[in-house]
Amino acid sequence: MTAMNPKLIALDWGTSSLRGFLMGANGAVLEQRGSPHGITALPEPGTAGFEAAFEALCGEWLDRWPALPVVAGGMVGSSQGWREAPYVRSPADVSRLAAEAMEVPTRRGLSILIAPGVLSHPSGGAPDVMRGEEIQIAGALRLHPQLAERGHFLMPGTHSKWVDVRDGRITGFETYMTGELFAVLCRHSLLGRLMPAEAAAPEVAEAAFTRGVEAARHSRPGDLAHQIFAARTLGLTGEMPAAALRDFLSGLLIGQEVLSALGHSAQADTPLALIGEEGLCRRYAGVLQRFGAVPALQLGNTAPAGLFHFAIAAGRVAAAGEPAR
Amino acid sequence: MTAMNPKLIALDWGTSSLRGFLMGANGAVLEQRGSPHGITALPEPGTAGFEAAFEALCGEWLDRWPALPVVAGGMVGSSQGWREAPYVRSPADVSRLAAEAMEVPTRRGLSILIAPGVLSHPSGGAPDVMRGEEIQIAGALRLHPQLAERGHFLMPGTHSKWVDVRDGRITGFETYMTGELFAVLCRHSLLGRLMPAEAAAPEVAEAAFTRGVEAARHSRPGDLAHQIFAARTLGLTGEMPAAALRDFLSGLLIGQEVLSALGHSAQADTPLALIGEEGLCRRYAGVLQRFGAVPALQLGNTAPAGLFHFAIAAGRVAAAGEPAR
Structure with missing residues (x-):
């Protein structure tokens, strides 16, 4: 316990759940916590609900380490979220997500950096959008850099996403309901x-x-x-x-x-x-x-790694071997 | 009114509604009545509910003309209906429907002849079923005999049916939900x-x-x-x-x-x-x-003509120029 040296709090904040990760150097997950307070199930409506859910999940961590940076991805950045982080257009890599991220202040005085989603609009076709999956991709690329040059990703689920990656960037994707x-x-x-x-x-x-x-x-x-x-x-x-x-x-x-x-x-x-x-x-x-x-690979939840990758790209934590900006 | 000379009572009895047609020679609709008592909305459960719905709709007609034959098509012949008339396999024409029809007795002593549905089972594929649409097809073929040799029918709706007819018989069909x-x-x-x-x-x-x-x-x-x-x-x-x-x-x-x-x-x-x-x-x-x-033709509700066609095939009413069997 005394040896724990956290560098980041990462929030995977979706529609129906909120997960928090206390992360150490190199993206190790030191502790994790879950809460039912997805953005459609907050303890009270509006900003106060986001504040309360955040405080309930992360309050103890922040009491102990008040200076930790906090980043978040998922529906918390949608128009129904805490603060909207508008979609960036593909092609988009994690640096682009970091550059277009939005900050939301909290009652504690710290601010949370929220990742944007990604929009793809093939010419002549209909637009497609993702929010949260871009963080999973960032995590997969951090864990398996060999897929960055050229990779095809499938995230099955309620709304399955099939994502093309080229040179570390999401170049296009399709959602299947x-x-x-x-x-x-x-x-x-x-x-x-x-x-x-x-x-x-x-x-x-x-x-x-x-x-x-x-x-x-x-x-x-x-x-x-x-x-x-x-x-x-x-x-x-x-x-x-x-x-x-x-x-x-x-x-x-x-x-x-x-x-x-x-x-x-x-x-x-x-x-x-x-x-x-x-x-x-x-x-x-x-x-x-x-x-x-x-399939060449089958990965579990890559969101923590993705949020860590995003935090590095945003200069909130140091990549291995370099100091935080 | 005194000149009215009905030959048949025809019932188009579906899931959510019941329609009755008092029909004259050659299939003319003399009177028609509607009721909300589809097979899932009967006034009381079970056989008594079917009896009550039938009596409420047709009682006056039968008081006046007690010897009229009564035929019915649609979901009333399903396993949730008044009496099940099992599907006949395609290819099937109206004579086949008549041959496989089921009779259900009523409190009045008369019995109602219920048309079966049709099942198509292409080899190597999944089965498909219709119940009610075969009566509409029989009606269309009675009204437009030129389509009997070779016709393609589309009945759009909740469950659209596309039906192939050859030599007066339904040879195959597909349902689209x-x-x-x-x-x-x-x-x-x-x-x-x-x-x-x-x-x-x-x-x-x-x-x-x-x-x-x-x-x-x-x-x-x-x-x-x-x-x-x-x-x-x-x-x-x-x-x-x-x-x-x-x-x-x-x-x-x-x-x-x-x-x-x-x-x-x-x-x-x-x-x-x-x-x-x-x-x-x-x-x-x-x-x-x-x-x-x-489309070569656009037809409205052909169920009354189909039920009349079915009644002729079953010998319940006379075709023009011949006595009823």
Whole structure:
């Protein structure tokens, strides 16, 4: 305890949760704390709510080390956040995030440096946005510098992101609403009515998931709204056990996402890295292999490393071997 | 009134509504009545609820003409209906529907003949089902016999159906959950949060709808879960007025459906007929034209004609020029 020499407090502040990391030299996580106070679940509304959530999470750390710099990433920088840090346009690297970061003062007198999100706007297409994932990418590049020259990143989830990196910069990305689509279809559509609460036996679930992936693999443009109806008819006709319909739908939606994203990515020789929750990444890795794409790496939560990288780029902590600016 | 000479009571009994038609020779609708007692909204549960809804709608007609035959189509024949009339497999024509129909007795002593639905199961694919639409098809073929030899039918809606007809038989069909997907995304997903209650000005709505259709037209397999995210980002970035995001999403989903369905239909020279609510059919017709497919016909509700056709096939009423069996 007496040997602890923290250099940074890093906050990963999302919609539904807040995580704080007390970090030492070289980005080691010395302590971490979680709180349910995501930006949509603050203890009170407005600025006072952000202050209170921050104080509850970090107060003890700051009582002990009052001069620690504090950085934050995620939805805390959105227009519904504590202070908006407007999106920077891709291509963007961590230095660009640092240059466009916003500061928000706190009651303690210190200020928190909030990272911006990134906006991509391919010509002729629609804009796309990320907020929080750019920090995960910064973390992945800090931990695995070999991916900085050329890397392809997949962060599966509610809103999956597929991100292209070139020379350390995010050059483009695409969001897939796969997880949310799955959730609203199960909870609010006719498809959910045949789905029981209990799960199928693992081998039955796996077979249904694979059937969904295979259906997706052979899909033609626009097929999705037709294909998902099979999550009803396979149940209605007794061709698939009701408990496995959810797995079939999951396979269909993940398969469609992978089919589309691999089709959009021109370079098959670019290493692909997965970032995210282990079980979900494993599920995606299996689908990717079925499509002939083998992930080179699978990473867990790279947000702490990313926030440390961001703090270095912003001159709030020293990189190894150099003093803080 | 004294001249009225009814031959049939026909019931179009769906999930959320019940419509009754008093029909004369040759299928003329003499009177029609509506009721909110769809099979999920009965006045009381179970068989008694079906009896009560039927009596409330048709009691007066039957008091006056007690010997009238009664036929019904739609969800009343489903497993949640009054009496299940199991699906018949395609290819299926109206004679097949009649041969596989089920009778349900009523308190009055008469029985109601309930039409089955149709199941299609392409080899190697998933099953698809319809219940109610086969009656609409039977109606369309009665009203427009030239479509019986070879016709392609689109019934847009919550669950759009695209139906192939050859030699008077339904040979195959595909369901697209387009309308339901639109509804759950607007009501229950993140996309709905940026959509205000008020509608956009007509020309703004039209431009947004067209932008959605055009995005769909250029989509590759699996793109949907990515493309719909633009209904958020176009709003976030101010590139599209919030009131038009709903129209953009509608154009995207309808465009995807049309792209897929036209791609699956091999015969470009088969006449395409639209059946359904006029405004929605017009919207689809515009999209079809943009994809180079011009609908040959646009029909309204063909259910009464279909139920009459079904009653003839079942020998419950006489076709013109022949006595009832």
